[in-house]
Amino acid sequence: MNQCPPEIHSYICQLACIDDGRTVHALGLVSKYFHHISRPFLYQSLSLSGSEQLSAIDALLQGTVPHLRLVRHLFLSTHKNDTPASTTPKATDAADSAAILRIITLCAPTLETLSFVSSSPSMGTMAISRLFRTPFPRLRELSISGFYPFPSAPGKLPSLERLHLHGNRNPHGLLQAGGLDEACPSLTHLRVSGLSMATTFALDLQAAFAGDEDSPFPSKLPSRLRHLVIQPAKALPSSEKEAAHRARDDAMVAQLEKLQPPQHVEFTLLPRATMEGAYGVFQRDWVDRLV
Numbered sequence: 361m362n363q364c365p366p367e368i369h370s371y372i373c374q375l376a377c378i379d380d381g382r383t384v385h386a387l388g389l390v391s392k393y394f395h396h397i398s399r400p401f402l403y404q405s406l407s408l409s410g411s412e413q414l415s416a417i418d419a420l421l422q423g424t425v426p427h428l429r430l431v432r433h434l435f436l437s438t439h440k441n442d443t444p445a446s447t448t449p450k451a452t453d454a455a456d457s458a459a460i461l462r463i464i465t466l467c468a469p470t471l472e473t474l475s476f477v478s479s480s481p482s483m484g485t486m487a488i489s490r491l492f493r494t495p496f497p498r499l500r501e502l503s504i505s506g507f508y509p510f511p512s513a514p515g516k517l518p519s520l521e522r523l524h525l526h527g528n529r530n531p532h533g534l535l536q537a538g539g540l541d542e543a544c545p546s547l548t549h550l551r552v553s554g555l556s557m558a559t560t561f562a563l564d565l566q567a568a569f570a571g572d573e574d575s576p577f578p579s580k581l582p583s584r585l586r587h588l589v590i591q592p593a594k595a596l597p598s599s600e601k602e603a604a605h606r607a608r609d610d611a612m613v614a615q616l617e618k619l620q621p622p623q624h625v626e627f628t629l630l631p632r633a634t635m636e637g638a639y640g641v642f643q644r645d646w647v648d649r650l651v
Contacts, residue, residue, distance in 0.1 A: 405433040405650065407643065408463070410440040411452045418459040421466045431467040435646045436460060437477040438484070441639055457483045461490055471499050475646040477639050478506035484527070485509060492516065492543070501649060505554075505638040512539035520544045524551040524645075526638055529593065530558035535568050535579040547582045553591035553633065557608040562615035565590075569621050581625060590616060591630035 403424070408417055414436075421429055438456055460476075464487075476491065478484030484506030491504075492511040499517060503524040510533065511517065523544060525531065531552060534540060540547070555561065568579040581588070592613055596606045613632075621627035 403429055403431045406431055407435040409437040411456050414456055414459040418462050430470050433473045433650055434467055434471055435475045437639055439479050453483045457487055460487050464491055468494050468496050471496055473501040475503040475642050477642050481507050503642055505642055510534050511543040514542040517544050519546055521546055522549040526554040529556040530561050532560040535564050536577040538580055541582045548584050548586045551589040554593045556593040557612055559612045562612050565619055585625055587626045589628045592632045594633045
């Protein structure tokens with residue numbers, strides 16, 4: 361190692377620092393030399409959870425010159441673990457939302473992977489809507505957990521190849537009017553999870569698979585799509601009170617099981633989700649995709 365020029369050390373650091381940020385911080389503590397060599401990769405991969413981390417990194421990024429603010433991989437969560445979603449706004453929601461939007465705007469030009477998890481319905485929808493209207497010229501993979509609107513703004517996600525949407529239990533209309541194709545023209549892999557009682561979305565898929573264009577708003581698969589993954593949410597309670605909802609949910613699964621995809625598209629219907637919440641699943645998937 362002592363015989364290697366700084367350029368080789370820098371390249372090794374760049375490859376080693378593709379994780380959740382732990383490696384670059386460890387390298388910075390090795391010596392003054394490695395602190396200097398690893399500094400350009402300090403923000404290469406960021407995993408941020410909860411108000412304190414969001415606020416701290418927001419301030420740091422705003423005070424960092426652009427050539428040292430090259431964020432390639434970003435995990436953002438409004439909470440630190442699988443906290444149950446609350447419909448009651450928190451005192452920090454406004455500050456968290458502002459920090460998230462600033463972080464996304466500052467990182468957007470260089471981002472390649474982004475995973476965003478929100479447990480706040482009031483804040484999540486607004487933040488996701490803003491995210492879908494932000495230009496991401498290099499973003500290849502995007503995972504969203506929250507009550508999401510449909511991506512439809514053209515030209516914002518030109519390089520996106522993989523999209524995972526979670527949090528809208530019945531995204532009826534997602535495939536209609538070609539909006540997804542316009543928003544994500546390079547999309548090859550689509551995953552939609554957290555479905556519950558989504559019989560109308562199952563019908564959308566059936567129409568898209570069949571190429572049925574008789575409807576005023578026909579459902580269409582993205583033109584470059586090669587793999588579609590669907591996952592129902594965990595089963596509803598089997599109590600008498602929930603009997604009607606459970607019946608609709610079971611009907612959705614039955615419809616999904618009967619789907620026959622076109623020849624050029626691989627279709628995977630995953631088993632129902634486990635008890636694990638979105639935070640754990642999304643963070644693990646984000647790290648796994650990096651390494």
